[in-house]
Amino acid sequence: MTTIVKRPPVSQAARARRRNTNLAGYAFILPWLIGLIVFTSVPMFYSLYLSFTKYDALGAPQWIGVNNYVNMVQDDTFWKALGVTFKYVFLLVPLRLASALAVALVLTTNHKGIGLYRTVYYVPSLLGGSVAIAIIWARIFGSNGAFNGIISALSGTVFSFNWVGEISTALYSLILLGCWHFGSSMLIFVSGIKQIPASYYEAALLDGANPWQKFRYITLPALSPVIFFNLVQGIINAFKAFSEALIITDGGPLNSTMLFALYIYKQGFSYFKMGYACAMSWVLLVIISIFSIFVFKSSDSWVHYES
Amino acid sequence: MQITAKSHAMTPKKAFRSIRFHALALLFGLVMLYPLLWMFASSLKPNEEVFTTVASLIPSRVMWENYKIGWESSGRYTYATYFGNSLIIAVFSTIGGVVSSSLVAFGFARIPFKGSKVFFAVMMATMLLPQQVLLIPQYIMFKSFGWINTYLPIIVPQFCGVPFFIFLNMQFMRGVPRELDEAAEIDGCGWFNKYFRIMLPLSVPSLITSAVFAFYWSWQEFLGPLIYISKPKLYPASIALKMFSDPATQTNWSGLFAMTTLSIVPVLLVFLFLQKYLVEGVATTGLKG
Numbered sequence: 001m002t003t004i005v006k007r008p009p010v011s012q013a014a015r016a017r018r019r020n021t022n023l024a025g026y027a028f029i030l031p032w033l034i035g036l037i038v039f040t041s042v043p044m045f046y047s048l049y050l051s052f053t054k055y056d057a058l059g060a061p062q063w064i065g066v067n068n069y070v071n072m073v074q075d076d077t078f079w080k081a082l083g084v085t086f087k088y089v090f091l092l093v094p095l096r097l098a099s100a101l102a103v104a105l106v107l108t109t110n111h112k113g114i115g116l117y118r119t120v121y122y123v124p125s126l127l128g129g130s131v132a133i134a135i136i137w138a139r140i141f142g143s144n145g146a147f148n149g150i151i152s153a154l155s156g157t158v159f160s161f162n163w164v165g166e167i168s169t170a171l172y173s174l175i176l177l178g179c180w181h182f183g184s185s186m187l188i189f190v191s192g193i194k195q196i197p198a199s200y201y202e203a204a205l206l207d208g209a210n211p212w213q214k215f216r217y218i219t220l221p222a223l224s225p226v227i228f229f230n231l232v233q234g235i236i237n238a239f240k241a242f243s244e245a246l247i248i249t250d251g252g253p254l255n256s257t258m259l260f261a262l263y264i265y266k267q268g269f270s271y272f273k274m275g276y277a278c279a280m281s282w283v284l285l286v287i288i289s290i291f292s293i294f295v296f297k298s299s300d301s302w303v304h305y306e307s
Numbered sequence: 308m309q310i311t312a313k314s315h316a317m318t319p320k321k322a323f324r325s326i327r328f329h330a331l332a333l334l335f336g337l338v339m340l341y342p343l344l345w346m347f348a349s350s351l352k353p354n355e356e357v358f359t360t361v362a363s364l365i366p367s368r369v370m371w372e373n374y375k376i377g378w379e380s381s382g383r384y385t386y387a388t389y390f391g392n393s394l395i396i397a398v399f400s401t402i403g404g405v406v407s408s409s410l411v412a413f414g415f416a417r418i419p420f421k422g423s424k425v426f427f428a429v430m431m432a433t434m435l436l437p438q439q440v441l442l443i444p445q446y447i448m449f450k451s452f453g454w455i456n457t458y459l460p461i462i463v464p465q466f467c468g469v470p471f472f473i474f475l476n477m478q479f480m481r482g483v484p485r486e487l488d489e490a491a492e493i494d495g496c497g498w499f500n501k502y503f504r505i506m507l508p509l510s511v512p513s514l515i516t517s518a519v520f521a522f523y524w525s526w527q528e529f530l531g532p533l534i535y536i537s538k539p540k541l542y543p544a545s546i547a548l549k550m551f552s553d554p555a556t557q558t559n560w561s562g563l564f565a566m567t568t569l570s571i572v573p574v575l576l577v578f579l580f581l582q583k584y585l586v587e588g589v590a591t592t593g594l595k596g
Contacts, residue, residue: 029411
């Protein structure tokens with residue numbers, strides 16, 4: 001209080017205005033604030049509580065301490081799902097980013113009609129998570145699907161491998177689907193590349209830089225903030241991937257596509273082990289947080305911001 | 308490839324390069340669009356042909372009646388019900404998401420209230436939160452509200468603002484000169500007038516971008532209805548399509564593909580007409596589409 005007294009006297013009007021500003025600010029963010037409390041914070045704490053209980057959605061939750069977490073360690077499918085998810089994330093995210101960057105580089109060269117290609121390559125991104133595409137994917141890569149049809153036509157022998165139904169390839173068919181919507185990252189890269197001043201490249205040209213050097217020492221550092229953003233978002237989204245696996249493979253064959261998010265859903269809503277599902281969702285949250293922190297920390301050494 | 312008058316000046320080498328570029332780009336485009344073209348072609352093929360001439364994109368006979376067959380193929384309700392339900396979810400989710408996100412964005416972008424920075428950081432952090440953590444407690448909560456088999460669990464949270472749209476609108480609002488606010492203040496405008504008279508009309512482009520994405524996401528929404536809707540009468544198209552795509556029971560594939568094709572038509576139409584807003588939205592915020 002004393003500090004306030006020492007300041008030059010604040011007029012009644014100024015204080016009223018400040019109070020007004022605070023009131024107005026909270027009034028505008030009120031919808032979000034309500035949502036934060038009702039739909040995010042309360043459920044989060046409730047989920048943490050449930051993760052220490054046995055709960056089948058009918059009776060009352062039964063406190064069982066850390067049993068869910070202990071059971072998890074002994075649950076083979078949990079480890080399988082974890083492994084599948086890591087493989088999915090670590091193949092999909094770099095592959096999708098690399099395709100997006102490569103295509104963006106090609107589509108920022110000087111050619112007529114290039115905008116049209118950009119549009120065409122972006123379209124799959126719009127339909128990314130749709131059920132329609134998942135259904136089509138399952139049929140295209142099924143044993144009597146169009147993919148085999150094309151291979152058969154090209155090779156002259158009848159081919160009937162079930163790409164989505166065999167352990168060796170099922171996960172890759174999901175990864176391919178993820179790569180198929182590289183378009184939104186591509187658009188972000190295109191706009192990033194366009195913002196790089198032409199003078200950088202002119203200077204490099206005078207220094208006799210070859211195309212690889214220009215890419216490595218100008219384009220890549222200039223794009224690093226964009227790559228960083230896409231990397232974080234890509235990792236998080238890949239960890240959360242769910243509906244593709246549910247519709248196309250339903251986690252099979254033999255859990256070879258049992259993504260972690262799908263396993264949580266199955267435990268919660270197919271087997272009604274809701275306490276266990278909550279415990280696993282917290283493990284997912286911790287894993288995602290660790291990766292986010294890791295990427296954020298590492299960004300100091302490879303992300304260049306223009307000052 | 309057509310060589311236009313302007314490119315007569317091209318050396319043969321350059322012309323060859325240009326042709327090679329377009330040939331490869333077109334081929335790649337064909338590969339990218341093949342699944343969609345295949346779906347459309349299959350929806351027009353006679354049903355017995357779908358998996359026999361599977362790689363072909365040209366039906367031997369064009370059967371538009373597949374659309375009628377597919378429309379009525381699903382027992383008690385037609386796809387009029389399912390698409391209608393999808394539309395209800397999409398319209399209300401979009402309105403809720405756009406209106407509330409714009410208000411919240413103005414609060415964060417323009418009003419220097421106490422605690423705004425902390426709350427903004429919290430909001431950005433919630434974008435990283437995996438929905439799976441909230442799935443079960445939200446289900447239990449909505450069940451206790453009696454919201455099972457209603458669209459409320461899907462629609463109501465949208466009215467609390469969507470962090471992504473809030474961020475998108477904020478980015479846009481930050482570009483609007485502050486002098487406009489100050490001028491309005493001299494005229495005696497309060498925050499509410501500043502928002503409704505100045506910012507709202509000026510931020511129409513970012514509102515449209517948000518609306519387009521809100522529409523896409525809610526039209527294709529799958530997880531919400533999967534958990535909360537169990538009555539076929541209330542199925543949105545996404546759930547209906549999933550239910551009728553089981554290879555064990557589905558026999559009329561061309562009819563099903565007709566319906567999957569119809570389900571993406573609104574998405575493509577919106578894209579066709581509002582492409583500009585979409586591409587700008589993706590580029591300015593770096594969002595996943």
